[in-house]
Amino acid sequence: MTDQYAVIGNPIGHTKSPLIHGLFAQETRQDISYTAIEGPTGPAGAFAASVRAFFEGGGKGINVTAPFKLEAFAMSDECSDRAQLAGAVNALKFDGGRIFADNFDGIGLVRDIEANLNLPMAGKRVLMLGAGGAARGALLPFLEARPAELVIANRDVDKARTLAAQVAGRGSLLACGYAELARMGRFDLVVNATSASLTGDLPPVPPSVFSPKGAAYELAYGKRLTPFLRLAKNAGVHGMADGVGMLVEQAAEAFAWWRGVRPETGSVIDRLAVPFD
Numbered sequence: 001m002t003d004q005y006a007v008i009g010n011p012i013g014h015t016k017s018p019l020i021h022g023l024f025a026q027e028t029r030q031d032i033s034y035t036a037i038e039g040p041t042g043p044a045g046a047f048a049a050s051v052r053a054f055f056e057g058g059g060k061g062i063n064v065t066a067p068f069k070l071e072a073f074a075m076s077d078e079c080s081d082r083a084q085l086a087g088a089v090n091a092l093k094f095d096g097g098r099i100f101a102d103n104f105d106g107i108g109l110v111r112d113i114e115a116n117l118n119l120p121m122a123g124k125r126v127l128m129l130g131a132g133g134a135a136r137g138a139l140l141p142f143l144e145a146r147p148a149e150l151v152i153a154n155r156d157v158d159k160a161r162t163l164a165a166q167v168a169g170r171g172s173l174l175a176c177g178y179a180e181l182a183r184m185g186r187f188d189l190v191v192n193a194t195s196a197s198l199t200g201d202l203p204p205v206p207p208s209v210f211s212p213k214g215a216a217y218e219l220a221y222g223k224r225l226t227p228f229l230r231l232a233k234n235a236g237v238h239g240m241a242d243g244v245g246m247l248v249e250q251a252a253e254a255f256a257w258w259r260g261v262r263p264e265t266g267s268v269i270d271r272l273a274v275p276f277d
């Protein structure tokens with residue numbers, strides 16, 4: 001029988017997940033169906049009820065996107081370390097009556113940076129902008145990549161500091177506000193994990209953080225040259241990428257977790273990538 005999977009979010013019309021998982025299934029010859037579900041935004045408990053209904057109807061796994069990643073975490077029976085730290089999950093698996101949860105956003109991001117863009121983070125100075133859900137999910141995978149230094153900057157500095165305190169002892173991590181960045185010199189990699197680009201805004205990052213030998217990574221995707229990437233380009237960075245590779249890599253991790261086979265991602269990324277202007 002065909003195994004059922006889905007992505008749940010609201011809004012969900014824009015999702016690329018059914019296309020990505022459909023391509024993975026073709027490539028790996030897995031007999032699955034993958035649909036998009038518009039999740040209920042209220043009342044409390046409605047999201048969990050939808051997910052349970054999907055599982056009770058035979059669903060094996062579900063990807064979770066905004067705004068439900070925290071609720072998905074809350075309803076899980078067991079989750080990974082990185083999901084625990086993020087307090088948010090983007091994939092659920094139903095097995096033996098229990099709900100298992102993980103967060104593959106950060107590992108997908110690291111894989112895109114290191115394997116696809118060929119930018120190993122070990123020994124590098126890395127700056128991450130933002131301390132929201134995506135940044136929280138990326139923190140442990142980033143520290144595991146052993147950068148020489150990881151700085152996390154956020155408008156609300158307390159949020160960045162709380163995050164840094166949660167991973168104390170797991171690697172070198174410094175939390176700060178944007179004003180302090182001007183005296184921190186250049187970084188090998190600057191990652192925009194804020195949601196500023198979704199509204200066409202630029203986080204208040206000084207151009208002095210970019211290095212001509214370094215790279216800039218924008219988590220948002222499908223937006224062509226965002227204000228952040230434009231700033232990086234004008235500062236003369238060597239490499240630039242948006243989050244389409246992260247999207248495909250996190251999907252591949254979830255697919256492997258569900259199906260036990262990891263699909264090849266390069267052709268799927270090429271198919272979805274939007275060229276910069």
Ligand code: NDP
Pocket residue numbers: 105129130131132133134135154155156157159193194195196197198201202203204219220221243244246247248250
């Ligand atoms: P959240 O809403 O959880 O966090 C938003 C973050 O952005 C906060 O740190 C907030 O700072 C900061 N922020 C918002 N506006 C501005 C601004 N104008 N200037 C500076 N900082 C700003 O969002 P997520 O973490 O879920 O998403 C972040 C980005 O990552 C989005 O672009 C999203 O599309 C992308 N994403 C991409 C994925 C992919 O697969 N490629 C997967 C998941 C997310 P403060 O705390 O100070 O308000």
